[in-house]
Each structure stands twice: as structure tokens, then as C-alpha cells.
Amino acid sequence: MPVIERAYREYQGLKSPEWSRFLIIPRHAYRDVFRSKLFTAYFALSFIFPLLCAILIYLHHNVNALAIMKLNVRDVLPIDAGFFEFYVIFQGITGFFLAMLVGPQQVSRDLTNNALPLYLCRPFSRTEYVVGKMSIVILLLSTITWAPGLLLFLFQSYLEGWSWFSENIWIASAIFLGSLVWILLLALLTQAISAWVKWSVGSRAALLGAFFIPTVFAGIVNQVFETRWGNIFSLYALISNVWAGLFGTFVRQTGQIQESRNGQILREVIMTEPPLWASWFMLFLICAACLWLLSRKVKAYEVVK
């Protein structure tokens, strides 16, 4: 109907599938997000490291190039689990700052403008809203973490051969799972903080605080009690342990304190990291807490008792 007719009429056309409606939120959010030059520039820069990794993998398999540069990259930097673990850590940190730019304003903006009734009066549930908002961070971070990571793995497999691929296929699952855990944690944290801290600068600071303050606290606990169990309070230590566990580089004993006098050992303390399951469990608890915080705030209207 042409707009000039200006009459009310019912809609009788096709409708989009219900399962896909949560994707409407990220699709519209990216229009706004990519309007920021700072964000677009940072997002583009996030692909530099994967590109460098790809060049490194290529050099590993290009004998002529190595001969010209007189380098022995194969021995200096082998392409193994450690290489991909470093990739996941580096891109994880890059993703953290990306999430910090995008995430904290998503829910807070809707809460400030009372937009939630507009979402929830439609065939669109609270769960779909939260999943939709999380997808903004999840999809963005996926494009700079596990997706290029898996491409690097496939590139290495292509150059190295089938046997390397079949022997190291577990690295691919470690890249995917390790990145996904991190992305989910970031998505939940940013949305939970966004729901409770409406001021965007404040919520970004809160996200930074959520990583650095518990890490400092964990350090103090570790120092005072001569232990490594304080690490269960540190998000950075928790995710590092999980990554190390996935890439098979996790070591429980990470330090030793010895006090000796005249060659005689008076006291010996072996510093052991909390077990891997404790790190997974703590991450699970943090995610559950974020979901609970979100459920408290994501409502059409708050009932003031």
C-alpha cells in the first residue's frame, strides 16, 4: 500500500521464524557500533595478530624464505599447542577491550530509556532479549578469536599434512572451547554490569575493576597465606588455568618457598594451583551470578515494594 493512503491495516504477510528473532538485536546494534571510528579502527587492528600468525605459519613451511632470511623459525617458535595457546591468550585480551567498548552500554541504554516494555510486549521473551544482547559481544569476539584461530589451524594442517592434522585435532577443540568460554564470560559480565551500572563510563570502569581488583586481592591472599588458592578469586588466573588445561600446559606446582639456615632447611612450602575443576567451577559460579543479576534487572517494569 502506498504511504499516501494513510490508513490502518492489519498485517497478513509472512512472519520470520521465532527461533531467529534474537538475531535482530545484534543486526541493528552493529549499525550503531560500527558508526564509531574508534571502534572500527580497533576492530580492524584486532586482525593484525592473526595475520602475523598466518605469516609465521607460512614462513615455517617456506624453505626458500627461511634461507633468504637466514632464520631458523622452526626451532625458535614451533607451531604447536603452546603457539595456539598464546594466540588464544593474545586475542582473548584483545577481545576484552573490544567487549569493553561495545558491551557496557547495551542494556543500560534500554533501561535508561524505558525501552524494555517495548521489547517485552512483543512475542519476544526476556531470555531472547538477554541472548540477543549477549550475541552482540559473542558474534563480534568470535570473528577475532576462535574463527581466525581455526583458520590458522587449518592453514597449518594444510601445509603440514594430514598426519599433523589428525594428531593435533584436539588443539582445534581447545581453540574453540577456550575462546568460547572466555567470550561467554565476557558477554555475561558486560551485560550484567550494563544492567546495574547505567553510566557507560562507570560500567566500563566496573568491567576493568571486575578483572583487576580480584586479581590484586588474589595476589594479597597468595602472599599472606603463602598459597596459590587465592587465584580462585582472580578471573585472569581462572581463565588462564582453564586455557592451560585445555592446551595441556597446566602445571599445579607453580612455586616453592624455602627457608634455610646454615644449609639446613627450616621450612618448605610447595605452592600449588587450585585443581582445574575448581577453576571451571568458579567460572560457572561467576556466569550463574551474572545471569541472576541480569534476571533481576531485565524486566518490563520494576515493582517497587
Added chain:
Amino acid sequence: MASVAAAANDPQPKGKTPSVIALDDLSVSFGGRPILKGLRGELRGRAIGLLGPNGAGKTTLIHTLLGFHPPSSGTARIFGSDIRGEANQIRSLIGYMPERDSFIAKMSCVHFVRFMAELSGLPPAAALERAHEALFFVGLGEARYRNLDTFSLGMKQLAKLAQAIVHGPRLIFLDEPTNGLDPPARQRMIKMVREIRDSGQADIVLSSHLLRDVEECCEEILILKEGRLVVYCNLEDERKANKKFLMLETRGDLKPFVTAVDSMGCECAVTSDHRLKVILQQGTEIRDLYRVAAETQLQIRRLTYKRDSLEDIFLKAMENGNAGY
């Protein structure tokens, strides 16, 4: 005045349209405090006015029907679907214009309305087309590419109406749609609500504390008081129902007539040389007035019933509301 309980007991009277909203002993409590108390009734009108003083539960009723608040007991059905178990299905048939300022920041108006249409299930292309149509319909055609943050209060109200109708719902809840509008803007809003009503493609529930808005748009009214439903009636029928208040236009000497009518126990007030108002008392009929007029040699040229205004109906409901229905 029609009793809602009576309407509820009448399952589906012949010739009547099927109910839009059926309230089945619906109660809602917040923190143990009852807000809506056992509402019963079947609302059938194309345009239903939801009236009541502040805090009567109008907005809570709308929010409960939209599934924002769970009922503490009882339930309600919209087009036959239960709000407890079929909320998603109900929401796909509903449009909602909230009372408070509600929009999504940093979006142009057409983008906002299109986004809302997509959330209602319209594919992107259809959503965009309908967004343009809806914005032209509400009169924001020229301003549709402007950012919502730059809109005046009146324009924001229109944008809210556009997002409520963009997906062509069968039932539209309008919560205080004329809030903050100047008189011309208010008139435009009322005109649009009437146009939607007259299109016959959507039913309307209009919540307002402004009686004039309801009077101009609605066929039926539902009055809430302290969380109870005190009146549900057809506005036109209710206006005509008051057969006690008469207005007379006469010729001849009024004095003997007035004295005789007073002696019958009826209240009488002369408004001009030939006009007077009479309130009939119990046991007095109109034919008694004609008889007295004949005796006092007064000609009754015109006799009309004074129709109750919505204000009269509302005030009566507020006075008698405690009796409950």
C-alpha cells in the same frame, strides 16, 4: 448500570461479538499488597475505555494482560488465549503504547519503528515498508529520518503510537496516549484512535484519567476503583439509562406549573422564561407532568431526557463503587 458479574455469567449471548478480553477472577498482588482484586467480566467493545482514579489499577491491568506481571490468582483470556500459558501467542496479536517515555536511543524514528516491527515477527523488508506507512499514518512522515532524541514530547507520543500499530495488531493498548499533548496534537491523536477503531481491523483499550478522551473514542467503559471493577457498560446505553432528569420547553405561565410539580415532590428549576429542568421522584411518571400541564394550561412543546455525561457516570461509579460488582 450493567453489572459485569452478570455479563460474565452470560457465556456467549446470541448476536453479541465474541469477547476480546475475558477476565476470570483476576487478582494481582505486589509484595503481598493486592492491586487488582478478583476482576470478572467479558469485554467485547471495539474501543474500551479504561477509567479510574490514580492508583486504581488501570496500568497494572494492562501490564498483567501483556504478561508483565503474573496474576496472583485467577486468569484472563485475550481472543480466547490464556495469559498464563499463551503469553507469546497473545503478544503477537497486541500492540502497546506505554504511558512513559519509551524509545531506543541513537536511532532514527523509521529505524526504531522498523526495529519494533521486526521484533514483532515481520521480515526486514516488510518491516521497513510498514514502518514508513505507520509513520505517515501518524503524521511523522516528514520527520521519520530524524533521531528520536531530538523529538518533542508530542512527536515522541506519535512515534510510540506508530510502533504500537506497525505490525498491524488485532488489539491495541493505549496507556494515556494524550499525555503531555497540546490541544491540536491531542485532537489529532484522538482522531487517529477513532480512525483505527472505525477501520474495524483492531480493537482498542484506551486507559486514561481524562474523561473527555475516553468519551470521544470509546464505545464501552470499564471503571476501576481501588483495584475493583465497579462499572463495565456501553457508554451510549448508559447515557440513555437516566430517565429521571428531564428538560422541558414550554409556552404559557410557568408559575402554577412549577408550584404543582413541587407539590408532587419533584425537584424543579427554571432556566429561562420557557425552559425548566425537572427531576422525577419515585412514583412520578411523565404522564403526570402532562396532566399537571393541562390543568395549569401550560403547553409542553418539547420534553427531552438529559443524557448523562461520562463525568456523571464516573462520579456515580466513584460514589457507589464500594458496593462492588
